Amino acid sequence: MLKALILDWAGTAVDFGSRAPMGAFVEAFSRVGVTISIKEARGPMGLPKRDHVASLMREPAISARWVAAHGAAPTEADIDHVLAIFEPLNVEVIPQHADLIPGLLDVVTEARRRGMKIGSTTGYTRPIMERLMPLAASAGYAPDNVVCAGDLAAGRPTPLMMYRTFADIGAWPPEACVKLDDTEPGIAEGLAAGTWTVGLALSGNAAGYSRTELDALSPAELADVRARANDKLFRAGAHYVIDTVADLLPVLDAIEARLAAGAKP
Known part of the structure; x- marks a missing residue:
């Protein structure tokens, strides 16, 4: 049936x-001066990856770190920028996962x-x-x-x-x-x-x-x-x-x- x-x-x-996406998310945020943990990176898993990045940026603790690093809240352009960093990082580690x-x-x-x-x-x-x-x-x-x-x-x-x-x-x-x-x-x-x-x-x-x-x-x-x-x-x-x-x-x-x-x- x-x-x-x-x-x-x-x-x-x-x-x-x-495992594959976790390090890539942590590294992508690190490259724009914002630290996130593996646990934080896991939070929105399952969402489309752009939505995942956006969800992380809406987290109060991560948003506060972003403001501290950049002097302003993250924008749509910032979401696209982090996604553009993340995607090739994820592609690179796929063979190991x-x-x-x-x-x-x-x-x-x-x-x-x-x-x-x-x-x-x-x-x-x-x-x-x-x-x-x-x-x-x-x-x-x-x-x-x-x-x-x-x-x-x-x-x-x-x-x-x-x-x-x-x-x-x-x-x-x-x-x-x-x-x-x-x-x-x-x-x-x-x-x-x-x-x-x-x-x-x-x-x-x-x-x-x-x-x-x-x-x-x-x-x-x-x-x-x-x-x-x-x-x-x-x-x-x-x-x-x-x-x-x-x-x-x-x-x-x-x-x-x-x-x-x-x-x-």
Whole structure:
């Protein structure tokens, strides 16, 4: 009954912990004389990258640092300037953060066996994805479409990238589709489009840990990280929350059972 699985990229399909953008944001702001932390950089993750920069600049603490450095509040031109610094920095580090998240290929293979199309949306811009897509393809992951931030009039949390995906891959109605994402804006995107939404607690931005860092946590620490990430994603409206994409197949079964019983998202 399910017709499509639509995945985010960083933190969902590749780049465990969604690490690639973080250093690039910190460095981009540093180059214009403003210090931000990794935690601050993570705050708006999932938004289109220009919106991400704008959101950071609206944060009171960061805005105050900007005023201290530049003598005036940031402007639209400043947003464009920081974005222009950020994008090539992100492109440069993509090869170091292109590994597929374990379990992805098994899930995609099974979804295709069930007759599902594989769509994708991302907060990354097209130039960033042009660097990432060939690396993912060489590792065996090539979804049926890729819609990037900047391709349409608006990105997340609006449903426009999802609508483009429905059209690209020929999947409808929305309730026959599942959106998989590690961020609140990505969950909001799926909800706005009318799909089932599944949040990822440990592989992406909700937790913000690399695999090595997660492995180093005690059981109690890991349980706390999982609980906080689950709470964040459920509060965003996710219908289900799992640790990583590797845990998705039982959720697809559960959704199909709900569809068979007449339920909708």
